[in-house]
Amino acid sequence: MPTLLSHLAVIGLGANLGDARQTLQEALQALQSNVGTADWLVSPLYRTAPIGGDAAQPDYINGVALFQTNLAPEALMLWLLETERHFGRDRSQDIARNSPRTLDLDLLLYDEITMDTPLLVLPHPRLHERAFVLRPLSDIAPDLVIPGQGSVRSLLPTVSDQAIHRLE
Numbered sequence: 001m002p003t004l005l006s007h008l009a010v011i012g013l014g015a016n017l018g019d020a021r022q023t024l025q026e027a028l029q030a031l032q033s034n035v036g037t038a039d040w041l042v043s044p045l046y047r048t049a050p051i052g053g054d055a056a057q058p059d060y061i062n063g064v065a066l067f068q069t070n071l072a073p074e075a076l077m078l079w080l081l082e083t084e085r086h087f088g089r090d091r092s093q094d095i096a097r098n099s100p101r102t103l104d105l106d107l108l109l110y111d112e113i114t115m116d117t118p119l120l121v122l123p124h125p126r127l128h129e130r131a132f133v134l135r136p137l138s139d140i141a142p143d144l145v146i147p148g149q150g151s152v153r154s155l156l157p158t159v160s161d162q163a164i165h166r167l168e
Helices: 020-032 073-086 131-140 152-159
Strands: 005-016 038-043 047-048 058-067 104-110 164-168
Touching: 005 020, 005 131, 020 038, 020 058, 020 073, 058 131, 073 104, 104 164, 131 152, 131 164
Parallel strands: none
Antiparallel strands: 005 058, 005 104, 038 058, 047 058, 047 164
């Protein structure tokens, strides 16, 4: 009998080194092949300026994905980190926060769980402050509630001053 995929997860995807758009597409294909996931909804991609870090770095390409999973939050996060490594991300080299990267995968939400461990903080602590997360998330789940913050739809106006451009 198959395992029920009973947990809702939302991940953020970003990249700004190499062919970022191609990397995100390939990473999504790899992620969607995991048998512990199903029913993927993937946002359009957006171009955004880097936040913090080196202002001379390239713009980011960002998106989000929502899916069902039977993986526990920590196992899901470890899988995301392994996927980043597969696509050339070396977190040991990420000395400065918000440094350029080949691939960035963040577990943003997992059901309505709140947790704070050395590996994972849920919901992602800056999720509600970032247009590069809220705008793509509003495309696929505008009524999704971020625990302690409100719905994506209600939070979107609070980031309207952040430049973000949808890619065709």
